[in-house]
Amino acid sequence: MKFLKSSVVVASALLSWSACAETVKITNIGHGYYSGALYVAKREKLFEKYGLEADISFVQGGPLALQAALTKQADVAVVSYEHILTSAVQGKQVVAFFNIANRPVNNVIGNDKLMEGAEKLSVEDKIKRLKGMRVAMPSAGGSGEKMLGVLAKKYGLTLPGDITSVYLGAEAPSYVAAFQRDLIDAALPFEPAGVLVQQAGKGRIFLNMMNGEVPEVRDILFMVLATHPDNIKQKPELLRKVAAAFADAVKILKSDPKHGKALMALEYPSMAPETNDLAYDIVSQIWTKDGKMTEAQARATFAYLQPTGPQDVNFPTTFTNELLPK
Secondary structure, eight states: OHHHHHHHHHHHHHHHHHHHOEEEEEEEETTOGGGHHHHHHHHTTHHHHTTEEEEEEEESSHHHHHHHHHTTSSSEEEEEHHHHHHHHTTTOOOEEEEEEESSOSOOEEEOHHHHTTGGGOOHHHHHHHTTTOEEEESSTTSHHHHHHHHHHHHTTOOTTTTSEEEEOOSOHHHHHHHHHTTOOSEEOOOTTHHHHHHHTTSOEEEEOTTTTOSGGGSSSOOEEEEEOHHHHHHOHHHHHHHHHHHHHHHHHHHHOHHHHHHHHHHHSTTSOHHHHHHHHHHHTTTBOSSOOOOHHHHHHHHHHHOOOOSSOOOGGGSBOSTTSOO
């Protein structure tokens, strides 16, 4: 009888919480390691801590995540800031309210042929070596392809043209298989794909974007939480709670790597512990400590990517720190 009463109490409490919790729809680009804060917030019940129930969906590529924010199909989109800039020059507005990563979320991984003597090459020489190469990336028009396109143009190459793009989505096994079958020469995958390729003995880091090898992208706005401006007016408290949950999650990732690695291992259960540890060490370089953004970072992102369109960008309207925990 006591057990029955306890069960009724617990069930009632859960029903009560469910009825009170506010649902927030979050769209994420694939299942990348860079979204560690999202996974930690989910597993540590940080959304519930702030009275939220997270409805998380995954899409293949930044353009789809951006569209979810633009059309308000999602309250929050995990998206690269360059998509916000691309929208801004077209007169469409999406606002970043939490900075997840201040550097690119993917390195360039090269096969053995590409890697020969690469340690002696400058960034310019490395990019020029990609001429005639097949380079894999998650999606057409995504941040990886745009970033590579900018670098190619800077050093006299064209994309498409001198470099062939191959689209493999976000899942790691696709990249390992493509290298194993000699279908690609290089890749800009989301981690842990790069680590898995390295551990399979089929590729190594050719251009290290995450550690700051490319000066232009050492301190920018790269991966952010974004929302429609209407939501900032109509749902500010919802967004503040989301920002608070992410801030708590980032604190765990940055200040307690042992616990963070354990949580990420749960997110990638089929991955060997040493693979998870290496992926964590690589990606932790790009996670921010507090989600804050500056106009200097916004302008640096624009200067690097140089999106074109009929509208000038009013940078202060593309991001806000007002929803971050005080």
